Amino acid sequence: MAYSEAEEVKGEAGNFTVKVRKKARYVEEDICTGCGICAEKCPIRVPDEYNMGLGKRKAIYRYFPQGIPAVFTIDSLHCTALKGKKCEVCVKVCEAKAINFEQGDRMVDLNVGAIILSTGYEVFDPSVIETYRYKSIPNVITSLEFERLLSAGGPTGGHLERPSDIAMRDELKALERRLGTAKSTIERFEKQYEKSTEEFYRDYKAGQLGDERDYKEWAVAHERLKDPELNKRFEELKAKEPTFHKAKSVAFVQCAGSRDLRFNFWCCSYGCMHSVKEAICAREHEPKMQSSIFYMDLRAHGKGFEEYCVRGAAEYGIQFVRARVAEITESPEDSKPLVWYEDAVTGKVEKQPFDLAVLVTACVPSKGIDKLSQMMGFKLDEAGFVKTDPASPVDTTVKGIFVCGCAQGPMDIPDSVSQASAAVSRAAQVIEKYG
Amino acid sequence: MSKDVLVIGGGIAGMQASLDLADQGIKVHLVERLPSIGGKMAQLDKTFPTNDCAI
Numbered sequence: 211m212a213y214s215e216a217e218e219v220k221g222e223a224g225n226f227t228v229k230v231r232k233k234a235r236y237v238e239e240d241i242c243t244g245c246g247i248c249a250e251k252c253p254i255r256v257p258d259e260y261n262m263g264l265g266k267r268k269a270i271y272r273y274f275p276q277g278i279p280a281v282f283t284i285d286s287l288h289c290t291a292l293k294g295k296k297c298e299v300c301v302k303v304c305e306a307k308a309i310n311f312e313q314g315d316r317m318v319d320l321n322v323g324a325i326i327l328s329t330g331y332e333v334f335d336p337s338v339i340e341t342y343r344y345k346s347i348p349n350v351i352t353s354l355e356f357e358r359l360l361s362a363g364g365p366t367g368g369h370l371e372r373p374s375d376i377a378m379r380d381e382l383k384a385l386e387r388r389l390g391t392a393k394s395t396i397e398r399f400e401k402q403y404e405k406s407t408e409e410f411y412r413d414y415k416a417g418q419l420g421d422e423r424d425y426k427e428w429a430v431a432h433e434r435l436k437d438p439e440l441n442k443r444f445e446e447l448k449a450k451e452p453t454f455h456k457a458k459s460v461a462f463v464q465c466a467g468s469r470d471l472r473f474n475f476w477c478c479s480y481g482c483m484h485s486v487k488e489a490i491c492a493r494e495h496e497p498k499m500q501s502s503i504f505y506m507d508l509r510a511h512g513k514g515f516e517e518y519c520v521r522g523a524a525e526y527g528i529q530f531v532r533a534r535v536a537e538i539t540e541s542p543e544d545s546k547p548l549v550w551y552e553d554a555v556t557g558k559v560e561k562q563p564f565d566l567a568v569l570v571t572a573c574v575p576s577k578g579i580d581k582l583s584q585m586m587g588f589k590l591d592e593a594g595f596v597k598t599d600p601a602s603p604v605d606t607t608v609k610g611i612f613v614c615g616c617a618q619g620p621m622d623i624p625d626s627v628s629q630a631s632a633a634v635s636r637a638a639q640v641i642e643k644y645g
Numbered sequence: 646m647s648k649d650v651l652v653i654g655g656g657i658a659g660m661q662a663s664l665d666l667a668d669q670g671i672k673v674h675l676v677e678r679l680p681s682i683g684g685k686m687a688q689l690d691k692t693f694p695t696n697d698c699a700i
Contacts, residue, residue: 615658
C-alpha cells in the first residue's frame with residue numbers, strides 16, 4: 211500500500227491490529243494506465259521533491275518515472291481544482307476516466323502477527339551550519355542533490371550544470387518569454403489599429419482614448435517592453451550567458467553535520483564511500499573533472515571498499531585532502547565557492563576555488579519515528595534511531611516488532627539488505643510461535 | 646491471531662524484507678508514506694563499490 215500511513219497499532223506479538231490510512235490520490239489506482247497525458251497537460255508546475263527541488267513536476271505526477279505502483283497522484287496542496295478553482299484539465303484529457311476528485315482517504319484494518327520497521331532516515335539539513343552557507347551560495351549543494359545532477363534521468367539529463375547557471379538560465383528564459391509576449395502583443399495591436407505604439411501611448415496617456423480592454427493591454431505591453439529594470443536584468447544575464455559552464459572541479463566536504471558535537475555526534479557510515487563513488491561518476495561524465503575530498507579520516511570499512519578508494523585516486527584522479535573544512539565563501543565574479551581549510555599534513559591554512567562544493571550531509575532519524583515509537587511503545591536510542599541490543603540488532607524493545615535498515619542506525623545498502631533478511635527471519639519465528 | 650506481517654517503509658530494507666517474507670509464503674502488507682516505493686535508494690544514480698545502477 212503506497213501513499214499510506216500506519217495510524218494506530220494495538221495488541222502484542224502474534225496478534226497486532228493496525229489501522230492504516232490510505233491517502234487519497236484522487237486517481238483510481240486500478241483504472242489509471244499510467245499513460246501520463248494528465249501530467250503533460252496539467253498547468254501547475256511545482257518543485258520536484260524527488261529531484262531535491264532542482265527540477266519541476268506537475269500537480270498530477272508520478273513520484274519518479276519508474277515508480278511503483280505505476281499510477282499518477284494528485285498533489286492536493288497544489289492542485290487548483292481541489293482548491294475549488296476551475297481547471298480539471300486532467301479529467302478532460304484522461305481517456306481511462308481514472309480521475310476522481312470525490313475520492314477521500316480510506317482506513318484499512320489489518321491483523322498481523324509481527325511488524326518490521328524499515329522507515330529509513332532523513333538527510334540532515336545543512337543550512338544550520340552557518341559557515342558552509344548552504345542556502346546563500348547557490349553552488350554549495352548536498353550530496354543527494356549532486357546525485358540528481360549526475361543522474362541521466364535527473365533534471366539536467368546527467369550534465370553537471372552548476373545550480374547558479376541553471377537559475378540564471380531559467381530567469382533569462384522567463385524574461386525572454388515575457389519580453390517576447392509583450393513585443394508580439396504590441397505588433398498585433400499596431401497592425402489592428404494601424405497606429406504606431408508611440409503615437410498610441412501618447413494619446414492613451416493624454417486620456418484621449420478611453421479605457422477599452424485592448425488599449426489597457428497595449429499600454430501594459432508597451433510599459434513592460436520599456437521597463438528599465440527588466441531590460442537591465444535581461445542585458446546583465448545575456449552578458450553572463452557565455453560564462454555558463456558545466457562543473458569541472460568539485461570539492462566534497464565530508465561530515466557536514468556528522469561527528470560534530472554541535473549537530474550530530476555519530477558517523478553516517480556511508481559518506482566517505484558515497485563521495486568516492488560520486489567523484490568517480492563525475493569523472494566519467496566529464497573527463498577533465500578534478501575532485502577533492504576533504505576528510506577527517508576515510509572510513510572504507512566494507513568489502514571491496516578500500517580497493518575502491520585506491521582505484522578512485524589512481525584512475526579517476528581524486529585528491530584526498532586531510533582537513534576539516536572551516537568555511538565556504540563565494541567569489542562574486544564567477545559564483546565559485548571558495549573552500550577554506552587547514553591542511554592537516556602541511557599545517558597551512560589554504561583557500562581553493564571549485565565549481566561546486568558538495569556537503570556530505572549527516573544521516574538523521576526520520577521525522578515520523580517519534581510518533582511511531584509513542585504509538586507502538588518501542589524505545590529510541592540517544593540519537594533518535596530505534597533502540598536495539600548489540601547481540602540482537604534487529605529486535606526492538608517490544609516483542610514482535612523488528613527493525614532493519616537506517617531506522618536502526620546509519621548504514622549502507624548491503625547492510626540494510628542483510629538486516630532486512632535478518633528481521634524477516636526473526637519475524638517468521640514470532641508468527642510461527644504466537645501467530 | 647495472525648500469520649501475516651506488516652512492513653512499514655518501502656525503501657531498500659522494506660522491499661527486501663517484503664520479498665523475503667513473500668518468498669517464504671508469508672502474507673505481507675507493505676505500507677509506504679510516499680506515492681511510490683523505492684525510498685532514498687531510488688534517488689541514487691549508481692551504488693558503490695560496483696557502480697551498478699540503483700534503479
